[in-house]
Amino acid sequence: MHLLRAILTPLVAAAVLATAAPLVQAQNRGDDTLLEMQQAFRKGDRKKLEQLLPAARGHALEPWAAYWTLKARLDEAAPQEVQAFLQRYAGSYQEDRLRNDWLLLLGQRRDWSQFAEHHPQYRMSDDREVRCYALLIDQIKGTAPASAADDVRRTWYSLRDADDGCTHAASELYSDKKLSALDVWRKARLGIEANRMRVVRNAVEIVAPDALPQLRDVFDSPTKYLLGRATVRGKMHQELVVLALVKLATGDPQAAANLLDAKWGVQLSAEERNWVWGVIGKQAAQKLSPDAMAYFANVARDSDLNDDTLGWKARAALRAGQWKVVRKTIDAMGDDTRQESTWVYWKARALLAARPSEAERAEARQLLEGIAGTRGFYEQLALEELGQRIATPPAPAPLTAEEKAAARANPGLNRGLYAILLGLRSEGVREWNYTTNLHTPGGMADRELLAAADFACQREVWDRCINTSERTKAVTDAAQRFPTPFRNTVVERAQGIGLDPAYVYGLIRQESRFVMDARSGVGASGLMQVMPATARWTARKIGLANFTPDQISDRDTNITIGTAYLKLALDDFAGSMPMAAAAYNAGPGRPRSWRNGPVLDAAIWAENVPFAETRDYVKKVLANTTNYAALLTGQPQSLKSRLGTVGPRESAEPEANKELP
16 A cells, blocks of 8 residues: 555545545555655646646645646636636635735736725635735725734745835825824835845835936945035935935944945934944844944934834843843833833843842743743743743643544545645645644644644654644643654664763754754755764764765664764754754854853843844753653753853863864
8 A cells, every 4th residue: 555545544535625525546546646746836837747746636735736727827817717616616725725825916006996805714814915005995984994004014024035015004004194204114114224225116106216227335335425416405314315324234333334434324314323223233232242222322212113123122131131121122022022021031130130129020020920930031031030941831631532533534634644644744834734723713723833833743754743832821841842762772872972861952953843854055964954064073083984965864873973963063062952043053163252241141142143043942842841841851950950051261261172064
C-alpha cells in the first residue's frame, strides 16, 4: 500500500474532499499528478495545469489542483467560473484563498459592486490590502466607522512593500480630507527608511506630484541633494529635505546629524526635526553606538516618533542604564505596543530601578503578574521577578475519544497533513493553519486545538503539533509544545560532548521545529539547520571521516555536526548561552562585535541585538531551553541563571577562535 495511504487510511475514510467524493484507488498516480501540478503552477505553466487537472479529479487534494489551475489565469476568468469554484469547494481553505485573490483583483479593477458582494463571505479576513479596499467601500457608501481613516493609516503604515489597496484608499481619504498631508508624508518617510523607492513614490504622488522629478535625486544621492541646496522653499521642499536626511541617516547617522545640526534643523518644523533626530538615534542604536542617546536627546516630543523608533530609544536607554528614559519612552508608545510583554517587563523593571515608592512597587508587581508565565522569554523573566521559577505546567485533562475522533475527521486537517506528508509542505501548512486559526471566527477552542495538535503529534508532524498547541489560551500541554523526538540520540550526543540536552532541544525547536527535511533560503539543512560550509569545517574539526555535504540530511549526522558546532561556539563565548545562540544564527563575528561596550544584563544585551531575526531567535532559544530543562529534569528552572551578563572578552578568556565559521 502507498505510504501516505498507509499513514492516513484511518483518517481519509471520512469525507476528506470538500465535495464528499470518495478517495480514488489510484492514489499513487494522483500523488504524482499533484506534485507535477505544483511545479507547473510555480513555473506559471497554465497549459500543463489544464492538461493535468482531469487526472487530479477525485484525489484528496483535488481542491489544490483546481485552485492552481484557476489562479494561474484568474485575471482572464469569468465571474461565473469563479463562482462555480467557490461553490464546488465551499468551506475549504482553497475556496477562501481564491476569494481572497478574487477580492484583490476586483479591488484593482475598482469593481466595487462585485467586491461588496463577495467580501461578506471572506472568512480569513487577514489580508491587509483587502481590508483597505473594504474600508474604502464603506467610505464611498457612507457607512464607514469613525475609525476608518485611522484603520487605513495604521494598515498602510504596516505594509513594508508597495501595494494598491491601502495606497488607493489613502489617496481617496486624503482627497476627502480624512487623512492629512503629514499622514501621507510620514508614509513616504517610512518607505525611504526601508529603502522602498516605489513606496516613497506612491505616497509622494498622492500629496505632491510636482515633487516626483526630484525624488530620484533624493533617493540616489541624499548628500548631494542636501549640499546642493541652501534653503527650503515651502512644505514640499521641507519634506524632500526630511526624506534626504532620513535616507542619509540609514547609511551614515553621524553625517545626517551634522547636516541637520549645522544647516537644516532651523529650516524644518519641530515635528520634522523630531522625526529625523529619532531616525538618526534609531540608526545609531542599531549600530550599538554610544552616541544614540545623545541623538535621541534632541527629540523634544516623543509623540512625534513612531513605535518602532520609540522601541529603539528604549533599547538604547536600557543599554545606557537610563531607567527614567526607559519608563518615559515606553509610556509614549501606542496602546498595542505598550502592552507587548517586552515593554510590560521593561516598564516594570524601570519602575523598580533606583528607589521605588510603594505605589511604583505595586504598579510594577501588577505589570509583572499580568504577563508572568512559562510561555516566552519575558513571561519567564517576569515570573522570576516575582520570586518564582519556571516549572512544567500541569497537564490538561486527557483528550476524550470523541475529541480525538473529531480532529481525525476534520477535512481541512486531513488535507493539510496529506499535503505535508506528500511533500507539498507550504500548501499543507497553510491549509492546516487556516483550519485551526481562521475557518471559524477566533479559531478553534482550546480543546479542539489540543486534539488537532495531538493528531499532528501522532503522525510526527512536529511543527504543526507545536504551533497548534501554542495557540491554546487557558491550558498548556507541555508535552505537545516541547516534544522530544530522537531523545536517545540528542541526549547521548549532547551529554557526550558536555552540552545541556535542553539547550540542544531549545535550539532545534527554534531552528526547524523538528522538520527533518527543513531547508532555509540560504541553504541550511536538517534538524539543526547546518550550512554546507559549516558542516564541512565542523566534520574536519571533530574528525568525522569521509564526510560529504549530502550527509547533512541524515538525522544522526546532522545532530552530530550541529551539536559539535554549538559546543565550539559555546566554548568560544566562555559558556554564554545567549552569545552562542546568536553565533549559531548570525555567525560568530557579529556577537563578538555586539559584546563590546558596557557589561550588561544578558536580557538587555539580547534586546539590543541589531538584527530582528537574531534578537527573536536568542530569546526564543533561551526560553525554549528553560522549558525543556524543566521537562527533562522534572525540576523548576531559572532563565536568569542561563543568561548571566554579557560584556567585552575578559583578559582571562582565551583568544577568539577565528577559524569558527
